[in-house]
Amino acid sequence: MDQTVFEADRRTNCLLESPICDRLKKEPCWLGIDEAGRGPVLGPMVYGICFSPVADKEEFGKKGFADSKTLTEEQRDTIFADINSSLDILGWMVEILTPTYISSSMLRRDKYNLNALSHDCAIRLVKTALDRGVNVTEVYVDTVGDPVKYQAKLKEYFPTIDITVAKKADALYAVVSAASICAKVARDKAVKNWVFQENIHLDEPDYGSGYPGDPKTKQFLQASFDKVFGFPSFVRFSWSTAAIIIEKDGVSVEWFA
Numbered sequence: 001m002d003q004t005v006f007e008a009d010r011r012t013n014c015l016l017e018s019p020i021c022d023r024l025k026k027e028p029c030w031l032g033i034d035e036a037g038r039g040p041v042l043g044p045m046v047y048g049i050c051f052s053p054v055a056d057k058e059e060f061g062k063k064g065f066a067d068s069k070t071l072t073e074e075q076r077d078t079i080f081a082d083i084n085s086s087l088d089i090l091g092w093m094v095e096i097l098t099p100t101y102i103s104s105s106m107l108r109r110d111k112y113n114l115n116a117l118s119h120d121c122a123i124r125l126v127k128t129a130l131d132r133g134v135n136v137t138e139v140y141v142d143t144v145g146d147p148v149k150y151q152a153k154l155k156e157y158f159p160t161i162d163i164t165v166a167k168k169a170d171a172l173y174a175v176v177s178a179a180s181i182c183a184k185v186a187r188d189k190a191v192k193n194w195v196f197q198e199n200i201h202l203d204e205p206d207y208g209s210g211y212p213g214d215p216k217t218k219q220f221l222q223a224s225f226d227k228v229f230g231f232p233s234f235v236r237f238s239w240s241t242a243a244i245i246i247e248k249d250g251v252s253v254e255w256f257a
Contacts, residue, residue: 012098012101013095013096013097013098013101014095014096015093015094015095015096015128016093016094016095016096016186017091017092017093017094017128017132018084018087018091018092018093019087019091020091020132020133020134021087021088021091023053023088023089024051024052024053024090024091024133024134024135025133025134025135026135027053027054027055027135028053028054028055028135028137028138029051029052029053029054029134029135029136029137029138030051030052030054030057030136030137030138030139030140030175031049031050031051031126031129031134031136031138031139031140031175032049032050032051032139032140032141032169032173032174032175032176032177032178032179032180033047033048033049033122033125033126033139033140033141033142033176033179034047034048034068034141034142034169034170034176034177034179034180034183035047035048035118035121035142035144035180035183036048036068036180036183036184036186036187037183037187037210038114038118038144039211040209040210040211040212040217040236041210041211041212041217041221041235041236041239041241041242042099042191042207042210042217042220042234042235042236043099043187043190043191043194043207043210043234044096044097044098044099044102044187044190044191045097045102045118045187046094046095046096046097046183046184046186046187046190047094047095047097047118047121047122047125047183048092048093048094048095048125048179048180048181048182048183048184048186049092049093049094049122049125049126049129049179049182050083050090050091050092050175050176050178050179050182051090051091051092051129051134051136051175052089052090052091052175053089054137054138056089056090057174059089060089060090060174060175060178061174063079063082063086063174063178064079065079065174065175065177065178065181066171066177067168067170067171067177067180068170068177068180068181068183068184068185069170069180069184071181073188076181076184076185076188077185079181080181080182080185083178083181083182090178091129091134092178092179092182093125093128093129093182094182094183094186095121095124095125096186096187096190097117097121098233099233099234099235099236099237100233102114102117102236102238103236103237103238103239104238105117106238107238115144115145118144119144119145119150119153122141122144122154123154123157126139126154126157126158126161127157136158136161137161137162138161138162138164139154139158139161139162139163139164140164140166140169140173140175140176141154141163141164141165141166141169141176142166142167142168142169142170142176142180143165143166143167143169147165147166147167148165150165151163151164151165191207191210194234196232196233196234197232197233198232198233200224200232207220207234208220212239212240212241221235221241221242221245222245225245225246225249225250227249227250227251228250228251230246230250231246
């Protein structure tokens with residue numbers, strides 16, 4: 001994953017992917033899906049998939065994959081480097097969803113909530129893997145919303161694939177853990193190397209975790225808020241944390257029909 005990819009303005013969603021070896025096209029593969037950055041008020045949400053031949057499940061499991069939330073950034077980077085040195089037995093893709101896309105989707109007139117957005121992104125990634133020729137026969141997903149309904153939804157799209165949707169799937173299935181690491185590494189790099197299209201320059205780009213309760217995140221929200229124009233595009237303005245600041249400190253506007 002080229003770090004320079006993350007040094008551009010995040011105006012549009014972005015798909016990043018590894019090369020796909022012939023084995024992944026010829027042999028039956030299992031595929032895991034997970035996301036990173038669902039809850040923060042800052043930065044993108046990233047969905048990741050990882051896939052590998054079913055015949056290599058045992059070898060795949062020996063690589064020490066774990067839920068990305070249980071690993072340090074250094075550990076995730078090391079494992080991701082190992083993933084990229086093992087492309088003879090696996091492949092990966094991530095889709096980076098911009099904060100502006102997330103907020104605009106959630107606030108449009110025909111409501112498009114975060115669960116639906118997440119489902120559609122997961123479906124899109126599986127379809128992309130299939131379009132690339134990956135022979136996907138099994139899919140494992142860390143659930144978003146009700147696992148039974150989500151599994152039924154995925155089965156409608158992919159009736160010939162065995163689908164398993166489960167809570168904590170990133171701790172149960174190594175291929176989901178690997179997807180979780182790919183998504184988290186991509187999000188960390190995107191956030192760390194964010195270039196503000198509003199020409200904001202920070203000496204120390206430390207926004208904290210991005211979660212609404214983090215003091216550093218709160219400080220950044222207050223410091224970057226403009227009473228007329230609101231927040232930079234790095235902020236998910238549809239989050240209640242941001243909406244409260246806009247309502248409280250922003251200039252009131254009257255709209256005339």
